Amino acid sequence: MTVPLSILDLAHVNEGMTVRDSLDASVALARTAEASGYRRVWYAEHHNMATIASSATSVLIAHIAAHTERIRLGSGGVMLPNHSPLTIAEQFGTLETLHPGRIDLGLGRAPGSDRNTMRALRRDVTSADAFPNDVVELQGYLTGHSKIIGVDAIPGKDTNVPLYILGSSLFGAQLAAKLGLPYSFASHFAPAALEQAVAVYRAEFQPSEWLSEPYVIAGVNVAVAKTSAEAQEQLHVARRRMAAQLLGRGRTLTPEEAEAALESPAGQHVAQMAVYTGAGAPEEVVEYLDWFAGHSRADELIVVHQTGTLEARLRSVELLAEAAGLPQ
Template sequence: MTATPISILDLAQVGAGDTAADSFRASVEIARLAERTGYRRVWYAEHHNMPTIASSATAVLIAHVAAHTSSIRLGAGGVMLPNHSPLVIAEQFGTLATLHPDRIDLGLGRAPGSDQNTMRALRRDPHSADSFPTDVQELQGYLTGHSKIPGVDAIPGKGTNVPLFILGSSLFGAQLAAALGLPYAFASHFAPQALTQAVATYRRSFQPSEQLAEPYVIAGVNVVASDSSEEAHALLRESQRLRVSQLVGRGRTFSDAEADAVLDSPSGQQIKQMSHYTAVGDPAEVRDYLDKFTVHADADELIVASMARSTEATLRSFEMVAQVMELAG
């Protein structure tokens, strides 16, 4: 069995011509595959007002997938805490942990997970991210049964000790996770620039806590595995073309030629840079990349995100990773 646990970040994609219901069915398939093949956990991220991502009600999606699986750990990667009151999140994840003991994780981020207009629609205070560190501690108090608000408990939630993870793509998250003694998940699958510096900062500054005695790093990495290297690279190019429509065209569909022209231009380099850490190729190439990335990231665990656009290709990619990394031993 591989020494490094591997998990899945399910992006809950809504493909062209598909519906959110199709995405939810795919999420169940992915989690069942993860459970069957030896992945450590599956996480879902909170996004809003994005037509291609269906994980906006993250806790509800986790509940649905948990009801259709039996042992795989499931969680948020993550909940954007400034969008919510800590008490509500403690109640939601306390409910999940009560229904599915020892299976629920709670990763926390401080980004809005949306654009400015959507942020206002969420009734989010533009300055609420400033209180993220104290909000994390308030949430932790509810879940451990040591509420920081006199006379207020999370019911359900109190005493469930749902494990918390700090998500980040900068030194801020690394420093906070280290100060609170929490595991740190770095979003290197889309924000690669500060990976090595952030991980080094976290490990150097880590303070042990009741939850965690030693630093623990999860690093995100994209994966596109296929039977041939050529096919895998073609799938990666398809994914990058879609990102052109999402990020440059604001949803307008580009032809392949138009998208390729953007990707090959100076302005398209940023889109390519987002997927800088990507294991792409046949099974042997993917294994070699993931082994080297683990060392480069100084990671205790990897969390892989598929860049394949179809459910079939995503499932095949994750299955190949499980086989080649010998997850099921």
Template sequence: MTLPLSILDLAHIGEDGIAASFRASVDLAQHAQEWGYRRIWFAEHHNMPSIASSATSVLIAHVAAHTTTIRLGAGGIMLPNHSPLQIAEQFGTLETLHPGRIDLGLGRAPGSDQNTLRALRRDPMSADSFPQDVQELQAYFDGQSRIPGVNAYPGKDTHVPLYILGSSLFGARLAAALGLPYSFASHFAPQALEDAVRIYRRDFQPSAALAAPYVIAGVNAIVADTQADADALFLTAKRRRVASMVGRGQTFTDAELDLLLESPAGQQVLNMMRYAAIGTPAVAREYLDHFAKLADADELIVATQITESTARLRSFELLAQAMDLAAAA
């Protein structure tokens, strides 16, 4: 049986600017809907010149208005940046406008640096109340507000499904305790994947939201018609990642970037992309089948480091064909 396959759209801002990024997200969603992908998620990031999904709920609304059946959501909203009531209102609005199509993944990281955290007016201690904030948010959606006299309009009784996101054991334990589905960010933080999933499945407590544990695992993929093309796209992605994370905004030649990749800092950056299906459709299929077993996953969510829109679409098209998504749908 083919596992459901979904997409994490990184909403990359390329040379054509932010408006082009939004058009590319709509284009990808429309094609992904046709190809059989289950859902597309967007992540909340702030003060990042390469990512356009900072106003996450607004982008979800825009893409939802241009699609009809594919599920859309946040992967995720960094809840400590917001009040639970505001998020309940935003996603209650989305669910009311697009019933049965909206997901809400929740994380506790700031999604930004310390200066940006201050600009967001975020309390540095706000992450400590993340479990309570998740429960407050869930109560708004279920019409059982934890604050007397306060309800989310829209939001009340919309039952928007919640997902706990994580890259450590904390999220696994929380998702298990609350009886919620768990999505592990193994596409950029692979270290704790197996331990986190094992703990989540072992400790899971059935709830009104979910009777049995459900794991979504993140994985990178670059698929092309030839192995050489996929390898070339991956090399470009690695160079771009190391330039961003190690190069501190400097300009480098390709030869200099390759030297950076070989450095200890570069190797650490590369390890973030440890789980990656790179190659032809057959190679990608074999890799994802293996990864799904390793991750003990019920669903995979795929991110790609391809930024050029034609190659990005082709990668997701080939992957859908390789995984027989149309037949599974």
């Protein structure tokens, strides 16, 4: 591989799993990623979703960090408009204090939820408008240069937790460029604006004390198995599950209904979201990722291992690392 590889763990609660099963699976995934040479593992904030267990992102990161030794861990991302910048500075300042040099703070402005859940979070529909100012305020707490007189993040002050701007549109690209921060594009589920957003970010980037040159992380789906046929089957199971989740709206579908979901508008939507997917034997996926790294102009790839079972996911993690020659 020409660029480093990282992992986005969606903390799925699959059919037949409990939430605790999902959290245990995230520990197993991070430990496997660490042993296999991946650079970092990130977790995304979602709310009111029965199939995702990463809603309390900082708590999950703390748990994973206590069960690993050196791999970087972070948010991909924290939806900052759901929180006060001071609270997030304190949470991630605590994580950095406990696990120095291992914590990343990726920030997004999407709700990570529906409108009813937004109200339950006490979030106003205009909260996202304050995102740029909130990022600057948060950065001030973490660097010891608070923007609010007499208010410091304890823990948090002077921890300098690295910030990453996440996005799927030009807005995040422009903000990351203006602030001189790394930019992570969600091309694993929102591929449409990838090329334009990266081009804007690189063209408009302003060097800062944190970053002298643009740094792009791009998301991409993978399914790796010993044979191409096995990988395609794992990917099929994962996409069927995603389509069923979109179509079922909380109701468990029968196997026949789940298969039919793939041909439904929900299934077509899943296929469109996952345009950037490498599935196959290890060498095939590495070849695809090399192409994608060039296509996306990425400095790092963050992969989502799309498989039907935890066992297959862990094997996918190991096979890709081995084929990509990741440092052990």
